[in-house]
Amino acid sequence: MAGQDTKQTIFISAAEPSADRHCAALILALKQTKRDLEFVGIGGPKMAEAGCTLIENPVGRAAMTYNAFAHVSHYYRLIKKVAKFLAISKPNLVIVCDSPAFNFHIAKAAKKSGIKTLFYVAPQLWAWAPWRIGKLRKYCDKLCCLLPFEQEWFTSRGVPAEFVGNPLLDGLTQSDLNRAKRDYRNFNPANAKIAIVPGSRPAEVGTLWRPMQQIAIALRKRYPNAAFTTVAVDEATRGALDSTRLMGFRTDYSIDSVYQTARSSDFALVASGSATLQVASAGCPMVIMYQTNPSLWHLFGRWLVTTKYLSLVNILAGKELVPEFMPYFRSIEPIIEKVKNLLEDKARLAQTNSELLALVGPLATKKAGSVVAQIATSMLP
Numbered sequence: 350m351a352g353q354d355t356k357q358t359i360f361i362s363a364a365e366p367s368a369d370r371h372c373a374a375l376i377l378a379l380k381q382t383k384r385d386l387e388f389v390g391i392g393g394p395k396m397a398e399a400g401c402t403l404i405e406n407p408v409g410r411a412a413m414t415y416n417a418f419a420h421v422s423h424y425y426r427l428i429k430k431v432a433k434f435l436a437i438s439k440p441n442l443v444i445v446c447d448s449p450a451f452n453f454h455i456a457k458a459a460k461k462s463g464i465k466t467l468f469y470v471a472p473q474l475w476a477w478a479p480w481r482i483g484k485l486r487k488y489c490d491k492l493c494c495l496l497p498f499e500q501e502w503f504t505s506r507g508v509p510a511e512f513v514g515n516p517l518l519d520g521l522t523q524s525d526l527n528r529a530k531r532d533y534r535n536f537n538p539a540n541a542k543i544a545i546v547p548g549s550r551p552a553e554v555g556t557l558w559r560p561m562q563q564i565a566i567a568l569r570k571r572y573p574n575a576a577f578t579t580v581a582v583d584e585a586t587r588g589a590l591d592s593t594r595l596m597g598f599r600t601d602y603s604i605d606s607v608y609q610t611a612r613s614s615d616f617a618l619v620a621s622g623s624a625t626l627q628v629a630s631a632g633c634p635m636v637i638m639y640q641t642n643p644s645l646w647h648l649f650g651r652w653l654v655t656t657k658y659l660s661l662v663n664i665l666a667g668k669e670l671v672p673e674f675m676p677y678f679r680s681i682e683p684i685i686e687k688v689k690n691l692l693e694d695k696a697r698l699a700q701t702n703s704e705l706l707a708l709v710g711p712l713a714t715k716k717a718g719s720v721v722a723q724i725a726t727s728m729l730p
Contacts, residue, residue, distance in 0.1 A: 357729055358440040360464075361390035361401060362431070362455045366549045366582045367623060368446040369393035369408045370605075371469065371516045371717075375444070376401055378722035384729065389440065391431065404434060424451060432458035441729050444469055449481075456488035465490040465728050469721055471499045471510065476656045476664075482506050491728060493721050495623075496665065497711060511724065514715030517608075517627050521713040526706050529612065529632035533699045536615065538692035541575045543568070544610045545600065546628065547590070548620030549582040556640035558590060560681050561618050562598040567685045569599075572692070578603055580610050580624075616692060621675055625662045630709045634701040636688055637662065639675040662708065670704055 363372045373395035376388050388401040393408025405427060435458050443459040445452035449472035459466045471494040474481055485508055492510040494500050503510035545565065547558045565577050577600040581587035587602050603610045607624045611617055611631035619625050621639040628635050637660040658664050659675040672687050691697060
């Protein structure tokens with residue numbers, strides 16, 4: 350059995366841009382430990398830059414492609430490739446990050462090869478399809494939770510879990526939160542700075558980018574001096590967004606900078622997901638959007654979802670702290686009217702700013718990268 354003085358291998362699986370970012374930070378944190386480690390896996394450019402040898406990069410495909418169904422065969426082949434690699438190479442630990450539909454298969458392959466597996470980012474079974482807990486218990490040796498309440502939820506159901514903080518907030522300090530406190534007394538919606546965050550997953554961008562542009566165009570008619578900044582996960586996504594820009598929509602672009610863009614904005618249109626916490630940490634009032642197939646939602650979705658609220662911000666707040674349109678089907682008019690009402694309500698904007706900052710404060714008490722690195726090294730032989 351390998352000891353601490355022997356080089357050990359950690360295999361890491363990240364299938365999308367946010368996971369690539371989280372795992373790159375984790376690799377850097379693991380390099381700060383006293384273990385002699387090497388890293389191999391599937392991921393993107395950030396992991397490679399951090400020192401991980403990639404056997405394949407699915408992240409670029411995830412960022413560029415809007416039709417996931419067209420690539421089922423690719424991911425099936427990739428799962429088989431990883432399973433073969435794990436069986437032959439026998440790394441000392443497997444870490445899978447987010448993307449449960451894909452990474453459950455990687456964890457299953459690791460279990461078959463007798464390798465311990467750490468899940469980084471808990472699948473949101475508490476929100477929908479909780480019967481998958483049996484699969485998680487079977488394949489997960491340790492679960493790292495990004496939300497405080499998840500630790501008790503999973504532990505009580507037989508999954509070893511620990512709240513590790515949120516990697517998106519790793520650099521956040523109390524001083525940052527204090528500086529994000531805003532004074533809206535002199536705010537003029539005619540000159541509003543509005544952030545647009547259409548998400549990083551192809552499905553999100555494919556369904557939200559056009560309606561977000563339409564909302565922006567409508568807002569410009571009422572507020573002609575309003576300025577928009579769109580956050581793209583990378584340059585390739587920026588190019589895809591700009592190539593599908595609607596006539597009459599004007600925006601600046603910012604790359605991989607949700608927090609910074611939200612800090613300099615008065616309001617935001619945000620795709621549901623982890624980006625909402627980054628916007629919240631900037632104290633920026635927002636409207637959260639999500640879209641899905643209406644037929645599938647009415648047949649299955651509304652019965653599978655078990656939470657009163659659907660966005661992370663409102664789930665953590667236990668109330669509708671920010672408006673969520675999840676999903677919307679027929680019209681963007683209610684969203685436009687809601688945004689107008691909020692932009693013209695200074696008291697509501699100030700209250701939302703204060704409550705968002707109070708909400709994210711407890712999430713920033715731990716540095717996720719360092720905590721997960723400690724857990725990972727404790728799992729090594």
